[in-house]
Amino acid sequence: MAKKLMKGCEAIGEAAIQCGCRLFFGYPITPQNEIPEYMSARMPQVGGVFVQAESEVAASNMLYGAAGAGRRCFTSSSSPGISLMQEGISYLAGAELPVVIVNIMRAGPGLGGILPSQSDYLQATKGGGHGDYRVLVLAPSTVQEAADLTMEAFDLADKYRNPVMILGDGLIGQMMEPVEFKRRIEPEDLPEKPWATTGAVGRGPNIVNSLYLRAEDLEQHNLALGAKYRAMEAEVRHETYRTDDDPDVLIVAYGTVARIARTSIDNLREKGLKVGLFRPVTLFPYPAAALAAAAARAKHVLVAELSMGQMVEDVRAVVAGRVPVDFFGRCGGMVMTAEELAEQAEKLLAVPA
Amino acid sequence: MHNELILAGFGGQGVLLIGKLLAYAGMKAGLEVTWMPAYGPEMRGGTCNCTVVLSDRQVGSPVTNRPHGAIVLNLQSIDKFEPLVRPGGILVVNTSLINRPAVRTDLIVVPVAANQIALEAGSAKAANMVALGAFLGASGVVSPDLVRDVLAETFAGRQKIVQLNQVCLSKGFEIGQAYAPAMAGR
Numbered sequence: 245m246a247k248k249l250m251k252g253c254e255a256i257g258e259a260a261i262q263c264g265c266r267l268f269f270g271y272p273i274t275p276q277n278e279i280p281e282y283m284s285a286r287m288p289q290v291g292g293v294f295v296q297a298e299s300e301v302a303a304s305n306m307l308y309g310a311a312g313a314g315r316r317c318f319t320s321s322s323s324p325g326i327s328l329m330q331e332g333i334s335y336l337a338g339a340e341l342p343v344v345i346v347n348i349m350r351a352g353p354g355l356g357g358i359l360p361s362q363s364d365y366l367q368a369t370k371g372g373g374h375g376d377y378r379v380l381v382l383a384p385s386t387v388q389e390a391a392d393l394t395m396e397a398f399d400l401a402d403k404y405r406n407p408v409m410i411l412g413d414g415l416i417g418q419m420m421e422p423v424e425f426k427r428r429i430e431p432e433d434l435p436e437k438p439w440a441t442t443g444a445v446g447r448g449p450n451i452v453n454s455l456y457l458r459a460e461d462l463e464q465h466n467l468a469l470g471a472k473y474r475a476m477e478a479e480v481r482h483e484t485y486r487t488d489d490d491p492d493v494l495i496v497a498y499g500t501v502a503r504i505a506r507t508s509i510d511n512l513r514e515k516g517l518k519v520g521l522f523r524p525v526t527l528f529p530y531p532a533a534a535l536a537a538a539a540a541r542a543k544h545v546l547v548a549e550l551s552m553g554q555m556v557e558d559v560r561a562v563v564a565g566r567v568p569v570d571f572f573g574r575c576g577g578m579v580m581t582a583e584e585l586a587e588q589a590e591k592l593l594a595v596p597a
Numbered sequence: 598m599h600n601e602l603i604l605a606g607f608g609g610q611g612v613l614l615i616g617k618l619l620a621y622a623g624m625k626a627g628l629e630v631t632w633m634p635a636y637g638p639e640m641r642g643g644t645c646n647c648t649v650v651l652s653d654r655q656v657g658s659p660v661t662n663r664p665h666g667a668i669v670l671n672l673q674s675i676d677k678f679e680p681l682v683r684p685g686g687i688l689v690v691n692t693s694l695i696n697r698p699a700v701r702t703d704l705i706v707v708p709v710a711a712n713q714i715a716l717e718a719g720s721a722k723a724a725n726m727v728a729l730g731a732f733l734g735a736s737g738v739v740s741p742d743l744v745r746d747v748l749a750e751t752f753a754g755r756q757k758i759v760q761l762n763q764v765c766l767s768k769g770f771e772i773g774q775a776y777a778p779a780m781a782g783r
Contacts, residue, residue, distance in 0.1 A: 249624055357637070357638075358636065359637045414636070415633065418633060418634055420620060420632035421630065421656075500658075503656070503657045503659075504657055505657075506657045510657070577637065581658065581661075583663075
C-alpha cells in the first residue's frame, strides 16, 4: 500500500482494522476524537461495529464482553477518560482478556487541559486500577510507529491474554505524517482462542472471570499473573540515537519528547558535544538491562518528560546511583522546545562530573 | 534542507488545507514531513494555525517557535507570528485583510492581495491557494507542480474546484517568484 498522510489518531484506527479488529467501543474526549470519528466511518465499511458508549466505564466493560467472546476489540480515550476506565481495565487484567486501549494523553490532574502531556506514565505502567496487575505499554514516537505498534498491540494482547496500552500524547494523536500499513489480516484468519466463551458446542464450558473467593485460589492466580508479567520481559524494546561513541550525556525520553530530543542532540553534536538518546518503546516491561548498560557508559543521564517527573523514577531505579540522573520536564500542556532541552544537557556538561 | 513553517489565519480561510497540501507535496518530493494543527485554547476566538515541517532528515519536533517561514492571512496572525520567524525567513502577508505592513526588516516579506486575486479568478475562497503559491514562488521548498497534482487528487471529480485552485496557486506563485532571487546564497 502506498504511503498516506494521516493523523496519528486515524493511523491507529486504520491499523486496528488492518489487523482484524472489527469492534470499537468508546466515548468522546479531546485530543483523541479523531479515533472514534474515524472508526464510526470505517467500521460499517468493513462489516464492523462502532459503539459510542454511554460512558467510559461502560466502554471498558463492553470490551470485557467482546474480548471474552474471543473477538479483537479496542477503545481509545484521553487521560480523564482512561481514569474512568480503570475499574474495567483491572477486571480485564484479572480475567486475562486481550484488548487494546489507546490513551492519547492530555494534561492533568482532574479535567486538566486538552494539550499534550505525558503525565499518565505512572498510571499506565504501574497498573492503574486496583489489584496487582500490569498492562503492556507501548509508546510510539511517530505516526508510522503508532500504526505499527497498534498492530503489534493486538498480537501481544492475544499472545499474553492481557490488555495492551498504546500510550501517546496529543501531538502524536493530532499530527499528520506519512504512514504505510504493512500487513492486513482478516478477522476470520486470526488464530482461534480456545479459552473464549464462544458457545460450548462439542466442548465443556469456558469461564472468563476475575472473582476468586478462596484466598488460596486467588494467590495462585496472582502468582500466575506475576509469572506472565515476567515472561512479557521478552518483549522489551528500545531505540538509541547517536550513542555509538558513548555520549557524555544520555538523554532518556519516550514518545514525542524523544523526537524533540533528537533535534536537540543534532544541534549539540554540531557544537561538538557528545550527547545521545535512549528511547524506551515498551514502557512496561521497561528496557531496564539495555538502559543500565547505556547509562553506565555515560557521565550524566538526563530524563526529559512532559510531566513533573514520572518515568524518571524508573530510570533512577535502573541506574541505581551509578551515574547522576537529572530531570527536565514541562507540564500543563506546554511542550519543551529542542533549544531548552539542549540547554539542560549543556548545563550538565558545564559542571564537572 | 529543513523547513519549519507556520500557516495562520481565521478558521475557514483554509490554512489547515494548504498546510496539508504542502505536506503532501513534500511527501511526494521524497521529504520527511509533519503537519500539526494547533488544537488548544488558542483556537477559541476563531483563529487557526498549523505547523508544517519539511526536511531531508527525520523530523524532530512537529511544533516550532522559530519557524523558517510563515503565511499569515489575517491581522491576528501577523501580530502573533511575525516576531517568531527566523531572520532571513519568508513572511507571506495577505494584504487584502492585513492593513499594516510587516515591521521586521530582516525577513523576505512577500505582500500578496490574496483575497482580491482569488476573487478575480473566480472565488475569494481560494485566497489560501494564492498565498501558498506566493510562498512556493519565493521559497522553492517544493515544486508547484506537485501541489497541482495533490490538488487534483484531493478534489478528484470536482474539476471546477481543482481548476480554480490551480489557477490561484499559479497566480500566487508568479508573485512569489519575484522575491525568490533574494533567496540566493541562503
